Amino acid sequence: MSVASRAFLPFTAGLAQLGACGIFLLQTLRAVPRSLRYFRETVRQVFFVGAMSLVIIMTCGLFVGMVLGLQLYHTLSIFGGTAALGTVVALSLYRELGPVVTALLFAGRAGTSITAEIGLMRATDQLDAMEMMAVDPLAYVVAPRFLAGIIAMPLLACVFNALGILGAHLVGVSWLGLDNGTFWSNMTANVDVWDDVVNGVWKSTAFGAVCTLIATFQGYTSPPTSEGVAYATTRTVVFSSIATLAIDFIMTAFLM
């Protein structure tokens, strides 16, 4: 192998992975109609990736909201604008922090578990066994998880936002003494359902699709060894985080 080829190896390998992931996406989308007969499996996966992630999402949402409330209250007080606390917290959460932080937490909690589970199924021949029983693993294993991620992520982001606003309210109103009516009325007056809330939901839906695609792809293609599954799990977190932030920038640019 020449020096030039070796220098470009990481780039070409990355490009090949991206291409393989694209093909995997098309195969998964093609398997989605067939996966509808495994509706109960999809519901089970919504429970595993959604309901089972609630504790971490709610806890982190509450603390992120409390930190936001504290920081913004002190910053806004410099300009005498503490009355806008509710508005600023809600806009930050709905537009950016809610979808993005939820996606990062989702990648760490649900994404890794999806990758490890599918990777171990690969390592223990369970996916091959399904193929041999004429059951398509893409329809039975991958597509239900993919759909579950798309369904669960916006719901989790909504829960995160709600707990975040509650956290900011606890700090701003209950602790620092901001008027309760001011907090809520400014928020409801300045937050638009379509421009702010729905755009956040679109974002989190896109993040759900991308994070679950990466998690299932990494698991499905992981080498059948303990080291292979470990690396695949790490890659899921790294790639999901990068993809979430990159897509967030692109979507923000288009949705602004």
Next chain:
Amino acid sequence: MNANQDDALIRDALIRISGLRTVLNGKTIFDGVDLDIPRGKITAIMGPSGTGKTTLMRHITGQLAPDAGEVIVDGKNVWSLSRDALFELREKIGYLFQNSALLTDFSVFENVAFPLRQHLRLPEEILRNIVLTKLQAVGLRGAAELMPSELSGGMVRRVALARAIVRDPMLIIYDEPFVGLDPIALNQILKLIRTLNETLGITSILVAHELAAVRRVADSIYLLAGGKIAAHGAPDELSRGETPWTRQFFSGEADGPVPFHYPAPDYAAQLGLAGAKA
């Protein structure tokens, strides 16, 4: 086996493999393998470890494409089938994996019921009866509610066997079915393999190393070695060891055409001993 018997076997072959050539990671696994698996018979595939017995099964079931050659199963060229047609063919094949490949999230009962639930719309009572019948056949009816993690290695293999036979397939492939079985379980499984073959006429391929067990059930043996069919014949005929391949394999000798040692540099030179060859 005379020429007339050979001709009859070819006519009645459920599986015909011709000119099979496979190279994996630069290593030639098969170099022109031709074999026929007759319908309704038990055919054993034997050979030293790493000679490609499982790879051969993967070719037969359409899991791995060969570099050259034809694999005809039940009159269909496996590698010209569409995915749907391949799945249709696989519905008629039961496969016992080398490492059992039980679905770890499902109980023993659900593992055995899995192929039935996926492909047939059976009333729950009938499905339950079929599953319990198969579990009874492998002696594990009482373990129906256990999870795979609660089973011993031998029990796991028996559950996998029950799953492989649950749909009474046209062909059953047993990849190392005797590993981890105690003598009682081994005896019962051998009887089960023979009974399935005799009562339902199921064609069976047995990949195994245990000559004593294979001799009790197999109608014929193919000995794979060096990427080719080294010998083929009835178990008693082959175990007489009339060729260097069969002699070495069936008597377990280190010296012979099958090298015991993986290719390596000179031993003394590698140990750095004085006077070693350069």
